[in-house]
Amino acid sequence: MKNILEINNVTKFYKNSVKALENVNLNIKEGEIFALLGPNGAGKSTLINSICGIVNFNTGTIKINNMDIVKNYRTTRKITGIVPQELNLESFETVWNNVNYSRGLFGKKPDHNYIEKLLKQLSLWDKKDNKIKELSGGMKRRVLIAKALSHQPKLLFLDEPTASVDVELRKDMWDVVKKLNKDGVTIILTTHYIEEAEELSDRVAVINDGKIILVDEKDKLIKKLGEKTIKIELFESVKKINGNLSKYNFTLDQTNKIISHTYNLNSNTTDITELLNDLKKDGYKIKDINTEQSSLEEIFIKLIQENNNELVRN
Amino acid sequence: MNWYGIKAIYIHEMERFRRTLFQSLASPIITTSLYFVVFGSAIGSRITEIDGINYGSYIVPGMIMLTILTQSISNASFAFYFPRFTNTIYEILAAPLSSFEIVLGFVGAAASKSLIIGCVIILTANFFVDVRIDHPLLMMFFLILTSITFALFGFIIGMYAEGFEGLQIIPILIITPLVFLGGSFYSINMLPEFWQKISLLNPVLYLISGFRYSFYEVSDVSLLTSTLTILTILIGCIIFITYTFSKGYRIKD
Ligand SMILES: Nc1ncnc2c1ncn2[C@@H]1O[C@H](COP(=O)(O)OP(=O)(O)OP(=O)(O)O)[C@@H](O)[C@H]1O
Numbered sequence: 305m306k307n308i309l310e311i312n313n314v315t316k317f318y319k320n321s322v323k324a325l326e327n328v329n330l331n332i333k334e335g336e337i338f339a340l341l342g343p344n345g346a347g348k349s350t351l352i353n354s355i356c357g358i359v360n361f362n363t364g365t366i367k368i369n370n371m372d373i374v375k376n377y378r379t380t381r382k383i384t385g386i387v388p389q390e391l392n393l394e395s396f397e398t399v400w401n402n403v404n405y406s407r408g409l410f411g412k413k414p415d416h417n418y419i420e421k422l423l424k425q426l427s428l429w430d431k432k433d434n435k436i437k438e439l440s441g442g443m444k445r446r447v448l449i450a451k452a453l454s455h456q457p458k459l460l461f462l463d464e465p466t467a468s469v470d471v472e473l474r475k476d477m478w479d480v481v482k483k484l485n486k487d488g489v490t491i492i493l494t495t496h497y498i499e500e501a502e503e504l505s506d507r508v509a510v511i512n513d514g515k516i517i518l519v520d521e522k523d524k525l526i527k528k529l530g531e532k533t534i535k536i537e538l539f540e541s542v543k544k545i546n547g548n549l550s551k552y553n554f555t556l557d558q559t560n561k562i563i564s565h566t567y568n569l570n571s572n573t574t575d576i577t578e579l580l581n582d583l584k585k586d587g588y589k590i591k592d593i594n595t596e597q598s599s600l601e602e603i604f605i606k607l608i609q610e611n612n613n614e615l616v617r618n
Numbered sequence: 619m620n621w622y623g624i625k626a627i628y629i630h631e632m633e634r635f636r637r638t639l640f641q642s643l644a645s646p647i648i649t650t651s652l653y654f655v656v657f658g659s660a661i662g663s664r665i666t667e668i669d670g671i672n673y674g675s676y677i678v679p680g681m682i683m684l685t686i687l688t689q690s691i692s693n694a695s696f697a698f699y700f701p702r703f704t705n706t707i708y709e710i711l712a713a714p715l716s717s718f719e720i721v722l723g724f725v726g727a728a729a730s731k732s733l734i735i736g737c738v739i740i741l742t743a744n745f746f747v748d749v750r751i752d753h754p755l756l757m758m759f760f761l762i763l764t765s766i767t768f769a770l771f772g773f774i775i776g777m778y779a780e781g782f783e784g785l786q787i788i789p790i791l792i793i794t795p796l797v798f799l800g801g802s803f804y805s806i807n808m809l810p811e812f813w814q815k816i817s818l819l820n821p822v823l824y825l826i827s828g829f830r831y832s833f834y835e836v837s838d839v840s841l842l843t844s845t846l847t848i849l850t851i852l853i854g855c856i857i858f859i860t861y862t863f864s865k866g867y868r869i870k871d
């Protein structure tokens with residue numbers, strides 16, 4: 305499938321000489337939902353804002369539909385929409401005026417029917433005459449989405465679309481995103497919620513410290529995310545790992561009393577039962593058991609470490 | 619050209635004016651009336667006429683200029699600073715709009731507001747004194763050009779300001795003194811020779827003088843110099859804005 309967005313070697317410094325993006329290369333395929341993950345300050349918003357023309361980038365090229373976004377900004381911006389991370393809205397305007405204003409900015413003829421449909425779809429129709437300041441945070445976020453969609457973009461950026469949105473609304477939002485995607489809109493979103501990336505995206509990138517350290521199909525990443533660790537604390541320390549126990553891939557702590565064994569929830573079988581049985585057979589008494597699931601943050605760190613190791617090896 | 623985009627900005631700004639119509643108009647009307655009471659009655663009883671024009675009528679063009687200058691600057695600077703402050707500017711930056719189109723929308727709206735206020739002041743003045751306009755076209759020419767020029771000037775302030783206080787500093791420190799010292803309420807011929815020479819360094823004097831000529835055919839300096847002055851300031855502002863935008867400076871990080 306053809307690339308709707310091509311980012312080549314993009315580097316961005318802010319004025320205080322913070323390097324926010326370093327040699328970013330990324331291609332987005334037409335029609336996909338792409339999730340951009342990364343810890344706070346990784347450069348997600350900077351990347352999106354560079355693509356949308358909200359910040360200037362220093363070097364590299366960005367192309368939308370094979371057109372340079374700087375040289376052909378009129379054409380490329382017309383088909384691009386963005387929902388910013390912050391709730392940047394003018395408090396005293398009404399929802400209706402605000403959304404129609406956005407459509408105008410993007411050079412489109414007024415179309416009240418379309419805007420009406422859009423507001424209804426986002427459950428904002430009964431709020432259309434309210435001033436922005438009279439809306440709740442979640443409603444404001446939806447107004448931002450309506451504004452971004454007001455000119456019927458083909459490429460939509462959602463910078464943490466479900467921050468400050470309650471669980472139920474989040475599900476509604478996901479439906480909206482899926483529906484848009486089905487109607488042919490390519491979507492790039494950032495999120496800190498792994499369920500969100502899981503639920504929506506086809507592919508995922510992890511960005512850290514301005515660098516893209518991984519681009520992968522969602523399913524592959526989920527495998528990594530499905531890893532859990534079981535910690536088994538024994539009354540006495542493990543003297544020797546032999547016989548039955550040698551077939552497991554566990555690690556011991558310094559006291560040799562705590563066994564950490566990692567397994568994957570997504571695989572069809574886990575060997576926890578066997579491990580416990582074998583421990584019992586060898587006469588070990590179990591004091592305590594607990595399990596830990598790697599958080600998104602830990603996965604980031606692990607990925608970054610792996611990435612750094614790779615750099616060192618090469 | 620993205621006409622729909624320009625129109626969106628223009629209407630959006632005029633809408634704010636409409637929402638606050640009362641404040642927007644009340645302040646110039648009240649100020650004008652106060653000037654008439656204070657200057658017209660108090661001073662006017664001493665100075666009955668200047669250059670053969672009744673004092674009350676004589677100060678009308680200067681008063682309009684004072685209002686046009688301050689309103690154009692404050693409207694345009696606020697209009698452009700506000701979205702920077704609230705971050706709603708992201709949308710303007712992401713839209714397919716050239717810098718020229720953005721300026722056209724904001725400056726067009728600010729200048730329009732000034733024009734409306736200018737006309738309201740002329741009407742208000744009519745309640746107090748006789749206002750005669752000998753050259754209506756010339757009057758409109760100066761009014762429109764001044765509104766646009768100082769709206770551009772305000773736009774520059776809006777681009778550079780780092781806070782709401784920043785918006786006020788240049789108008790208070792520079793523009794207001796220049797207008798008061800530029801012969802809004804007197805003819806520089808009434809000053810000692812030394813101060814006349816100093817006054818001639820004040821560009822606002824030329825604006826007021828030319829504008830007053832369009833009313834009563836009296837002026838401190840020639841019409842040509844007045845016209846050249848306003849055009850020079852206009853071009854200066856345009857060059858400055860173009861330069862700032864070409865550097866991508868001040869608006870985008
Ligand atoms: N306007 C700015 N001026 C200077 N530095 C900035 C600016 N915006 C962001 N930065 C810096 O650039 C880096 C990347 O920030 P960015 O906002 O892109 O991160 P992010 O991945 O979106 O983080 P978050 O998940 O918190 O939204 C950070 O170090 C941040 O401090």
Ligand SMILES: [Mg+2]
Nearest residue numbers: 348349350389
């Ligand atoms: Mg961000």
